[in-house]
Amino acid sequence: MFNGADSEEISMDDAENRVKTGIPGFDELCGGGLIRDRTYLISGTSGAGKTNFGIQFIYNGITKYGENGIIIATEERPEQIRKNVSKFGWDLKKLEDEGKLAIIDACSTKIGVPSQEKYVDVRPFDIRSMLDQIITTQEQINAKRAIVDSTTSISFFLQEPAKIRIELLKLSTTLEILGLTSMMTCEIIDETNPSRFGVENFVTDGTIMLYYDRHENVRLHSMEIYKMRGTDHSKKIHPYDITPDGFVIHPHRDLYTMA
Numbered sequence: 001m002f003n004g005a006d007s008e009e010i011s012m013d014d015a016e017n018r019v020k021t022g023i024p025g026f027d028e029l030c031g032g033g034l035i036r037d038r039t040y041l042i043s044g045t046s047g048a049g050k051t052n053f054g055i056q057f058i059y060n061g062i063t064k065y066g067e068n069g070i071i072i073a074t075e076e077r078p079e080q081i082r083k084n085v086s087k088f089g090w091d092l093k094k095l096e097d098e099g100k101l102a103i104i105d106a107c108s109t110k111i112g113v114p115s116q117e118k119y120v121d122v123r124p125f126d127i128r129s130m131l132d133q134i135i136t137t138q139e140q141i142n143a144k145r146a147i148v149d150s151t152t153s154i155s156f157f158l159q160e161p162a163k164i165r166i167e168l169l170k171l172s173t174t175l176e177i178l179g180l181t182s183m184m185t186c187e188i189i190d191e192t193n194p195s196r197f198g199v200e201n202f203v204t205d206g207t208i209m210l211y212y213d214r215h216e217n218v219r220l221h222s223m224e225i226y227k228m229r230g231t232d233h234s235k236k237i238h239p240y241d242i243t244p245d246g247f248v249i250h251p252h253r254d255l256y257t258m259a
């Protein structure tokens with residue numbers, strides 16, 4: 001479909017191996033969906049839409065494809081996440097009550113506020129304890145998808161790139177071993193670099209960039225599959241809208257001809 005196939009390309013009809021995001025316009029950009037049990041970095045500046053994109057992947061997984069999900073929230077408290085996405089009509093609480101979704105609160109303890117959540121990472125900050133909590137949660141809900149939002153707050157805690165690389169590798173490998181196809185968000189300040197600490201994209205199998213750029217007197221959202229191991233994918237930059245129903249990507253529309 002797209003030129004420039006990766007050497008490890010898998011068969012396009014290997015549909016079982018594909019995890020559909022269900023995000024309108026996205027799956028056709030990468031041969032039908034993400035590759036199962038792999039981890040993807042979602043990079044973008046603040047406000048680009050990383051959290052919403054990741055939650056839409058989880059929400060669609062549960063509601064369209066019968067795949068349970070785990071949200072590991074290191075940056076916003078679960079209550080904020082539930083409230084923010086309710087404007088898209090996504091009722092996370094209902095899915096949690098049905099045992100299809102778990103939101104791990106890995107934020108409250110870190111900032112020193114109490115948490116009433118069912119799944120809480122109780123220690124101040126330590127990847128080992130977070131992995132234990134993910135493993136316990138996975139035993140309970142048998143999820144197929146996860147999002148870690150965000151790697152940036154974890155990385156600021158760890159500080160050193162060598163340490164960040166090892167700890168994020170442990171995290172992505174654990175998610176893969178648990179049978180989770182995952183997204184990890186990364187907040188960047190310079191759109192020419194897909195990672196904040198220079199290492200996050202080394203521990204993931206693909207990188208999706210979300211842009212929110214000024215063009216004349218407006219800002220436009222666009223996205224790019226920057227890297228995706230094991231599959232052919234679009235090499236173009238595609239505009240997207242955040243609509244009342246969530247993300248809609250326009251695979252066949254050019255960025256600056258929005259008519």
Ligand SMILES: Nc1ncnc2c1ncn2[C@@H]1O[C@H](COP(=O)(O)OP(=O)(O)O)[C@@H](O)[C@H]1O
Pocket residue numbers: 044045046047048049050051052053087088242243244
């Ligand atoms: N109902 C909505 N309609 C349109 N855009 C929205 C809506 N809700 C949020 N947004 C957009 O979503 C962006 C925030 O998305 P978010 O996923 O929180 O960003 P990030 O995690 O990258 O900081 C905002 O910039 C805003 O423009």
Ligand SMILES: [Mg+2]
Pocket residue numbers: 050051052149
């Ligand atoms: Mg966010």
